[in-house]
Amino acid sequence: MIIRPPSNWFRMLLVWNGSVLPSILPQLGLMLAISLVALLGDGRIFGERVPLDTAPFPLLGISLAIFLAFRNNASYQRYLEARQLWGHILAAARTLTSQTLAYLPPERLDHAQFARQLIAFVHLLRHQLRGSDAGADLQRLLEPQAVAQASARNYRPIAALNDMRRTLAGATAGLPGGEQTVWMLDAQINNLADAVAGCERIAGTPIPYPYGVLLHRTIYAYCFLLPFGLVHAIGAATPLIAVFVAYTLVALEAIAQEIGDPFGVAPNSLALNAMSRTIERSVLELCGLALPAEAPVGKGYQVS
Amino acid sequence: MIIRPPSNWFRMLLVWNGSVLPSILPQLGLMLAISLVALLGDGRIFGERVPLDTAPFPLLGISLAIFLAFRNNASYQRYLEARQLWGHILAAARTLTSQTLAYLPPERLDHAQFARQLIAFVHLLRHQLRGSDAGADLQRLLEPQAVAQASARNYRPIAALNDMRRTLAGATAGLPGGEQTVWMLDAQINNLADAVAGCERIAGTPIPYPYGVLLHRTIYAYCFLLPFGLVHAIGAATPLIAVFVAYTLVALEAIAQEIGDPFGVAPNSLALNAMSRTIERSVLELCGLALPAEAPVGKGYQVS
Amino acid sequence: MIIRPPSNWFRMLLVWNGSVLPSILPQLGLMLAISLVALLGDGRIFGERVPLDTAPFPLLGISLAIFLAFRNNASYQRYLEARQLWGHILAAARTLTSQTLAYLPPERLDHAQFARQLIAFVHLLRHQLRGSDAGADLQRLLEPQAVAQASARNYRPIAALNDMRRTLAGATAGLPGGEQTVWMLDAQINNLADAVAGCERIAGTPIPYPYGVLLHRTIYAYCFLLPFGLVHAIGAATPLIAVFVAYTLVALEAIAQEIGDPFGVAPNSLALNAMSRTIERSVLELCGLALPAEAPVGKGYQVS
Amino acid sequence: MIIRPPSNWFRMLLVWNGSVLPSILPQLGLMLAISLVALLGDGRIFGERVPLDTAPFPLLGISLAIFLAFRNNASYQRYLEARQLWGHILAAARTLTSQTLAYLPPERLDHAQFARQLIAFVHLLRHQLRGSDAGADLQRLLEPQAVAQASARNYRPIAALNDMRRTLAGATAGLPGGEQTVWMLDAQINNLADAVAGCERIAGTPIPYPYGVLLHRTIYAYCFLLPFGLVHAIGAATPLIAVFVAYTLVALEAIAQEIGDPFGVAPNSLALNAMSRTIERSVLELCGLALPAEAPVGKGYQVS
Amino acid sequence: MIIRPPSNWFRMLLVWNGSVLPSILPQLGLMLAISLVALLGDGRIFGERVPLDTAPFPLLGISLAIFLAFRNNASYQRYLEARQLWGHILAAARTLTSQTLAYLPPERLDHAQFARQLIAFVHLLRHQLRGSDAGADLQRLLEPQAVAQASARNYRPIAALNDMRRTLAGATAGLPGGEQTVWMLDAQINNLADAVAGCERIAGTPIPYPYGVLLHRTIYAYCFLLPFGLVHAIGAATPLIAVFVAYTLVALEAIAQEIGDPFGVAPNSLALNAMSRTIERSVLELCGLALPAEAPVGKGYQVS
Structure with missing residues (x-):
């Protein structure tokens, strides 16, 4: 995710990072070549005039607009x-932490350990969604035995x-009014589980x-034909417009492709690293524990 | 459902599987024939010039765009x-399993048998939605008597x-704090029942x-008239464009038709087999039981 | 509602039932007449040339497209x-039945009678929404005194x-854990009441x-002017296109009108009869009672 | 709100009430005048030809279509x-009434008085949203002291x-199972409060x-330029089309303006009077009290 | 936010404040200059005719319309x-206040102090979202020690x-039926926490x-090319239209930019000041405490 302060309207015309230009330069180079062929050959290929004008493009345009x-x-x-799902995870993690702090005395629940368990869950979800290795985060947070079990x-x-549900069921067993407490905590665990299922759905079911x-074919057919349709109408302006x-x-x-895979690691995917870190920090602050630094902002205003 | 790794922009222009081209070849062949008739006859039918140009197509285009x-x-x-409904089923199945494990001791509920009951429910829903035979799945999971009863x-x-509700009502009867437990479990059964009603609604009420x-008529009228409207403007390029x-x-x-019947067995319908298998695996893992393999990926990256 | 198996792409071009053609033939006949007047008079009315070409139609097209x-x-x-509301009614009716069966012993609630009360509610809603007479359904389900009271x-x-709420309040009074049970049952009654309010809202507040x-005026102005705008450009093809x-x-x-009044009895309104019957059958099956037949499919694949 | 029975397609072309024509006649008169100036002056102003054709209108049309x-x-x-919010109010008012009737004996709550309190709330909300005087409705429903307090x-x-919440808290205090009852009633009060906040949000935050x-400027610029762009293409048809x-x-x-202020008193605003009356009638019927007549339908099928 | 009474259709054409004109004058000045260059040079740059007509603009228009x-x-x-999130905060704040008043006697909770704690939360959220200093509001509402702690x-x-959750947990501990009460209050705290997470999500994840x-580049490319495309068709009208x-x-x-950052301080951002004040007033009125004045309306109907 790119988080960049707003810039002057003129400088924004010249932005390089975050404009997806770098990743589509080859295709644009090809387009330029085709345009020049059309322009220099005066709309002919192998001496044959390509019999196109601008009339067919609005016809293709209907499908193109709908697809795009x-x-x-x-x-x-x-x-x-x-x-939104990650927003729900943040909210549920905070609520669960705050509830255990308010309703469960320390002799029934080791709050610091429970917070680490919760934070480990968040990192596990992130690593599962990105297909990355959770090892380092687990070792940082859990005991060796729990790491092995999780892996x-x-x-x-x-x-x-x-x-976590089992831990909480044990902690509330026999507590006066504990049924109500278990119900409240259970509801937050369910919120987290629903968010997991939602993330898995998005990750597992592409468009x-x-x-x-x-869409891909329509775009390229449209673009490759364009210079031959324009060249007789606008001549030397063809390469620029095409x-x-x-x-x-x-x-x-290209943007739609990146955005549509929100758990990926492309420049415009969600900043799962930063969000996990925020959840970790917020949960730890509620427990009164020491906070790690916020996730750093990378080159080109990039947050991963 | 086709789950295919992203490919190079150029190779994607040539993809055959997953492009619905195979299923619409006859219509495209007919279009080619009509275009050639228009081109070779110079826009005449039986010697009569078809008095069309490109003017009427934007008029038809309004309805076409809205319909499409x-x-x-x-x-x-x-x-x-x-x-989403199947995502809810996954979430509710996991939560129900996790809750019974945490709140009901083994002497009150046979967790393995309850898990099989839950998994059988999922397969029953899939078979009902697809109109397929649930026999094999039921026999794999339930006792003969229960199979006969279900059928x-x-x-x-x-x-x-x-x-399942009756089983859980029996298991919680007289348990201290059991009213709260029954309420939590009942809520998950309701989630599953709501998802069933939602699936039945989609399956039973087409667009x-x-x-x-x-839409069908507008598309074909538009397409069949197109060559005669284009031929005087773009000549030899008519078959290509049309x-x-x-x-x-x-x-x-064609895609909209397949997608609109999400429980069908067309290449782009939902992968109900794979999703049922995932639910089965996830429920079994929670119970600490042996997991079957994941659903295989078919030819052409096809997941059924 | 028309539920028709998918047909061949070519036969679908010729479908008569379900194409709303029958109900708009007069208007199309008038359009044909106007087109012929424009064509035969060469775009003149009373000897005066109507000074139209295709230029103004895209201007009208903007409003037309937005309205449509x-x-x-x-x-x-x-x-x-x-x-969706009727889907919620199905789900809540099933859940309420299943819950009373699981949590209320027969000596506290006459399950068969309660099921009939619930089914009568569904038919009452249907008759209210369609403005039809509920008499026959009530007499089939309730005792004479209750029929009179309902009417x-x-x-x-x-x-x-x-x-129903009063019945359930009585049945649960003094039951151990009864407060929790009454809460669960009350929630389903609320679901049903919310669906009633939703249906009343849709029925009582048209677009x-x-x-x-x-929209009506824009469509007819557009259509009636069209032949005079097209006749100089496409001549003999004017009647066909117009x-x-x-x-x-x-x-x-016409479709939007029918669909927008979903509780009506037009061919494309919702199949309230069939849905009520499905709810009745599903509730009765849960209670282990005899089921009536499913609602029949009428002429032209029509389900009412 | 105008609730009018469907009419013949031809008569609908001539409808006067409900067509917003009356409120925009001045603007259309001005448009006619401009068109006639363009037509009679042959597209000249002060002898200068206005150099417009239809080319720029599609360019303006993009913004116009998006804005509209x-x-x-x-x-x-x-x-x-x-x-929908008013639908929720209806549903919550009915549910609250039905719940108090079923769960609170008359010696604990004066049901008739509580119903009047509830109805007064509905009228108070309506008067607040419309900025009208609630006096008459309050005096009809509440005791003088309560009227003074509310005002x-x-x-x-x-x-x-x-x-109402305080009344219910008092009525349930010490009742066996009363905590559960207070929870159910409290939830309905919350539903009503959420609907109030929703209505306030819509009323207080315009588009x-x-x-x-x-939008206003684009429409009028588009319209005022139109005759000069059309006059060379369609001559005498310019005033009609423009x-x-x-x-x-x-x-x-104009419609969007009226609809966007749904709590106003324009012809197409919501029929808050009629809806309040329906809620009043429905609540009273549940309590077995006498019902006032339904809100009358005004001239031109107008429901206020 | 600008809240302005509706004005006459003619005067609305001349509105200055609230038309975003002031903030885009430089760009429009540049457009005028380019148009004049195109007009006076008859579409030539350095003596070279720019070979553009209106044909390419609809092609650019597709992307432009989709982006816009x-x-x-x-x-x-x-x-x-x-x-909506701020509407939820208003609703939850009122409900929480009303519930504590109805269910917690004054000897268990200092209602006035709790109300101030709640109001301080609202101002803290506003200041966090706008990045402004909460000091003044905190000192007005909380004791010095609490101010230091919050900061x-x-x-x-x-x-x-x-x-607040901890305060409420303490106030309800040991109260008969207190579990139910804590549950109801806890639910409102969760509503507030969910709204916080929602606001943080919107503030932290831009489009x-x-x-x-x-979009920026497409708009400016479109605009800068426009005069050269129009000048041969509409001549002297080019600057006006362009x-x-x-x-x-x-x-x-410009509007979309302001609206898309709803917690900013631009003229069309949300009126967080006024909304916080409304929440403060409403909570205080429920407690029977003195109310501050409503937030003032600024110059140009501006509410901040």
Whole structure:
């Protein structure tokens, strides 16, 4: 995720990082080449005039607009929902911590250890979603035995929640009014479990594949034909217009692709590292424990 | 569902599986034939010039765009909601398992048997939605008597939930604090029952029929008239443009049709097999029981 | 509601039932007449050339597209929400039945009678929404005295829920753990009451009237002017194109009208009869009672 | 709100009430005048030819379409949410009444008085939202002392809910199982309070002001330029087309304005009077008390 | 936020405040200059004719429309959600106050002090979201020691909620039926905590950066090319049309930018000051304490 302070309207025209330009330069280079072929050959290929004008482009434009708008909205919806799920995780983690602090005396629950268990769950979820190795985070937070146990499972975040539920069931057993307390704590565990299932759903069910193929083909067909359709109308301005139209279309496709995979590690994916760190810090602060530093901001205003 | 690793932008232009091209080849062949008739006859039929140019197409385009966008969004909404409902089933199944493990001692509930009952419910729902035979899955999971009982019902997943509720009511009767426990477990059964009703709603109430008819007719009228409208403007490029426009429109209709029936067995329907297997595996892991293998990925990155 | 198995792409072009063509034939006939007047008079009326070309139609098209898309989406939203509310009624009716069976012994509640009370509620709601006579259904399900009592009320489904709540309050009074049970049952009654209020809202608050007037006028102005705008550009093809454009616009308006009144009895309204029957069957099956047959499918795949 | 039975497609073209025509006649008159100036002067102003054709209008059309669609959707969303909130109020009022009747014996709560307190709350909310005087309704329902007390407050509906909560807390104190009852009743009070906050939010936070200014200017600039752009293309048809285009745009803006302020008293605002009356009637019927008549339908099918 | 009474349709064309015109004057001035260069040079730059006509603009228009509509909708969604979250805070604050008043006797809770604690939480959240200094508000409401404690934390609103939960846990300990009461109060604290997490999410996760860059570039490329595309078609009308088109596009971008950062202090950001004051007033009125005045309306109908 790129978090960049707002800049002057003119400087924003020249931004390089965060404009997805770097990742689509090859395609734009190809577009420029095609445009120059069309321009220098006066719309001919092998001496044959390509019989195109601008008439067919609005016809292609209907499908193109529907595909692009749909793909972009569907991707952003996924991004937004993923972000909301992590917001719910933050809220539930804080609430669970605050509730155990208020309703369970220290002799019934080791609050610091429970907080570490909760934080380990968050990191386990992040590593599962990104397919990265949870080892370092686990060792930092849990005892060696618990690390081994966690690593042996397939559905690790859920197993962590299951352990937490058991811990809390033990801590409240026989407490006066404990049924009510267990109910409140159980509800937060469920919130966390629902968020896990939501994240797994987004990670495991991409936007149906043919949409991507169809959009991709429509964009490139549209772009590759464009110079031959424009060259008789606008002549020397063809490369400029054709490359710029291609830039907007290809860039939008590229952004939608990154956004639609919100748990990835592309520049515009969600900043799971920073969010996990925030949850860790907030839970620890509630417990009155020492806080690690916030996640650093990388080059180009990049938060990972 | 097709889950395919992202490929190079150029190779994606040539993808065959997952592009719905195979299923719409006949229509595209017909479009090519009509285009050639228009091109070779110079826009004449039986010697009469078809008096079309590109002017009327934007007029048809308004309805076409509204129908296409609506149909596509409505279908995707159904797909998304169906997927969410199965996400809720996963979450509720895990929570119910975790809760029974934490709050009900083994002498009150046979956890392994209850897990199998829960897994059988999931497979019953899948078979009901797909209209397939649940026999093999039931025999694998339940005792013969329970299999016979389940098969005699009309609304099988709901009957399975009803049995589970009765089992849990018995297991908690007289337990200290049992009212609270029964309330928590009952809430998960309700979550599962709500998901069943949601799935039945999607399966039983298609998108109103006339939308499909109207979209279908508009697409084909648009496509069949297109070559005669284009031929005087772009001549030899007519077959290329007309077939490509038809491809985008017919393919989008085909995708929307598949997606709009998310419990079907088309290549882009939901992977109910794989999701049932995931639920089974996750529930069994929580209980500490042996896990079956994950659902295999078929030819062409196909998950069923 | 029309539930029709998918047909071949070619046969679908020729479907008659479910295409709303029958109900808009007069308007299309008028359009044909106007087109022929424009064509045969060469775009003249009373000898005066109507000075139109295709230029103004995209200008009208902006409003037309916004009105059509809005009206259609708003109508479909109403349809969808109405269907969801009836899905909630199914889910709550099943859950309430299952809960009373599991938590209330037969000596405290006559389960069969309660089920009939619940089913009567569903039919009362259906008859209220459609403005039809509930007499036959009530007499089939309730005792004469209860029939008379139900008929004397203004807000009948709500009165039925109120009676059910009182029945359940009596049945649980003094039961050990009864407070928790009454809470669970009360929640399902609330779900049913919320669905009633939702249905009343949809039935009582149509889409604001001026939208319909404005859309109607824009469509007809657009269609009636169209032949005179097209005739100089496409000559003899004018009637074909003009009637087809009118077909798509008028048909979409007709569908949106039917869908937007989801509790009506038009061919594309919700199948309230079939849904009530499904709820009745599902509730009775849970109680182990005899089931009536499913609602029959009418002519033209029509489910009422 | 206008609730009008569906009429014949032809008569609907001629509807006067409910078409917002009356309120935009001045603007349309001005449009007619401008069109005639353009037509009679052959597109000249002070002898200078206004150098416009239809080319720039699609460029303006992009912004216009986005503004119009956005404004219309945002307004309708507000209307819909406001209507839903009042639906929630109806549902919660009924549920609260039914619950107090079922769970609180008459010696603990004066049901008739509580019903009047609840009804007074509804009218207080309506009067606050419309800025009208609640005096008559309060005097009809409450004792003089309570009227004086209610009138002295700033946030009256919330104060009424606060009083009801206190009444119920007193009525349930010491009742066996009373904690559970108070919880159920408290939840309904919260539902009512949430609806109050929702209504206040809609009433107090209009759609951001600049959207309205921008849309307004774009519409009028578009309309005032239109005759000069059309006159060379369609000559004598210019006034007809220009006025009709202006009618659709200005009328849509006018509708969106009315709908976007759903608690106002414009013809298309919500029928708060009728809805309050329905809630009053439904609550009274549940208590077995005498019902007032339904709210009357005004001239032009107007429900206020 | 600008809250301005509706004005006459004609005067609204001339509004200055609230039209975002002031903030985009430099860009419009530049547009005017470019238009004049194009007009006076007859579409030539350094003697070279810029070979553009209006044909390429609809091609750019597709991307432009998608970007603009998406950006605008995404921004408004953020604005709306932020407003809803503050609506939830108002509702939860009132409910929590009303509940403590009804269920906790004064000897168990100092209601006035608790109200001040709650109000301080609201101001802490506002100051955190706007990055402003909470000192004055804290000193007004809390004791010096509590002020120091609050200021030492990183996540201040959450710490305030945590303190409130502890206060309530202490006040209900040992109260008969106190478990139920603690549950009800705990639920409101959770509502507040969820709203905090929601606000933090909106504040911390802007709309993905590249969307803004892409939209910005497309708008300016479109606008800067426009005069050269229009000058041969509409001659002297070019500056008028080009500047007006630029005005609509640049203004929409500017509004979307302000709205998309709803917790900022731009003229169209949310009126957090006024909303905090309303919550403070409403909570104090429920407690029967003296109310501060409402937040003043600034110059130009501005509410901050």
